Amino acid sequence: MVGHAETQRGAPTATIERLCRYQQVLAQLERDGVKTVSSGEIGRLVATNAAQVRKDLSHFGEFGTRGLGYSVTELRARLRGILGLGERRNIAIIGAGNLGSALADYPGFEGRGFNVIAVFDNNPAKIGHRRHGMRVRPLGELATVARETGIDIAVIAVPEPAAQSVADTVIAAGVSAILNFAPKHLHAPPQIVIRNVNMTSQLEYLSYFLALGEGPPEEGA
Amino acid sequence: MVGHAETQRGAPTATIERLCRYQQVLAQLERDGVKTVSSGEIGRLVATNAAQVRKDLSHFGEFGTRGLGYSVTELRARLRGILGLGERRNIAIIGAGNLGSALADYPGFEGRGFNVIAVFDNNPAKIGHRRHGMRVRPLGELATVARETGIDIAVIAVPEPAAQSVADTVIAAGVSAILNFAPKHLHAPPQIVIRNVNMTSQLEYLSYFLALGEGPPEEGA
DNA sequence: CAGTGTGAAGCGCTTCACAGCT
C-alpha cells in the first residue's frame, strides 16, 4: 500500500488542514443564509487564494458549477463527508487538571460532532469529582470504556512526564488517534495518528518574531 | 525591506517551529546532565533526521564541533538567543472562562520565561474573581496595562463571536503578537504576528484519517 | 573515524494561465 491507494490519498497534509477551515467558514455562511460562494470568496475568508481553494477541492472531485461557484450547503456536506464528520465521534480526555477540565467543557466540541464521553485521571484526589457532568474515572477503566462505548480520539492533557506512558496506555486500549497537549513528542507505531498542540512552542514562535523586530513571512496555521 | 534583510531572515517558517522543539529536548538533555549531542540524536528525539537538524542550524551559524557534535548547554543558549528567549516576556490572557483560566495557571508558561501578568474579561460576573493569583480586570484596562507594564503577547481565549473585536482592541493597545484560541481567522495588519490554535480543526484533522481507515503520511506539527 | 557544514539534487506544494462549462 504505497504510491496512491484507491482512496483519495495523495491529498497533501496542508490541504486537509485547509479543508477544516473551509468547512468552518462554510458553516458560518450557511448560518448567514448565503446560498453560493466562489473560490475567491472562500480564499479571502481563510487567508489563501482562489487557485489554492480550487486545487484543494480538486483532489476529491468536482463540486462547483462553472460560471457560478459552489453551493454552500452542498460543498459543506461534501467536506463533512471527506473529513469523516458524517457520524459523531467519541473522544476521551485524559487528565482532569485545569486544561483537561477546560477541554471537557469546551463548547466547540459537542456542537461540532464530537462527544466527550469520559474523563480520566490517575490522581486519587481528582477521581470521582465531576467534570462535564461526568465522574472522573481512574485510567485503569479506559480499556473497558474503549471496548464497551468506543473511543475514537484520546486527548492527552497530563503533565509532560506522564504523557508517554498515558499514550502507551491509550494505544494499548485500541485507540488510534491522539490529540496531545503535553510539550513532548510521543513515540507510537506509524498507524497511530497523532496531532500535537504545544502551547509553549507557539509562544516561543511568537517570541522569535518579536525579537526580529516584527514581520512574519505570511499568515498560516 | 524586501528580499533578505540584514538579520537572519530567510529561515523557513518550518525551521523556526523545529527550533522550538530542539530547544525543548535540549532543555531535557541539560537536566539529564548530558554534555554533548549529535544532530542524529536530536533528530531522533524530535522525529526528524540529522540533515534537517544541521540545515536548520546552518541558517544561523556554526554551533557544532566536527567529529563530536554539539555542546548541549551552548547550543541551547544559542537557540534561546535566536528565539528571543533571553529576556522574560509578558503575556496577557483575554477571556476568563474555562480555557482562559486554565491557560493562566498553565505551569509550562512561567517555567519557560513567560510571565502571565494580567487576565481580562468583559463579563461583569467574572471581573474581580481571582485567576492565577490575580484579579480579573475589565478589558478596558488593557491599554493601561500595556502602556505601564508592557504586553508582549496577547492570548485570546474568548468565544468566537468576540474574537475579532478583542483582537482589534489588543492591536490598538500596541500589542504586536497574538496567540488565538478562537476558531476563527483574525484579520490584522501584516506587521502583527498571529498564531492560531484551533482545537476543533485538530479533531477534524484526526477524523479525516480515522475515516480513511488509518495511516497518516508522516509525523509533523 | 565520527560527525558537522553545505552545495546540489529531489520533491511536493503553490501559483499560473487557460481551456471549458453555464
Added chain:
DNA sequence: AGCTGTGAAGCGCTTCACACTG
C-alpha cells in the same frame, strides 16, 4: 462574461552526498 477544473511552471523545503575537520 464569469468561474471552475487542471496541466504545467515556479518555488521553497527537504534530502543527499561529500568535502572538511577534530
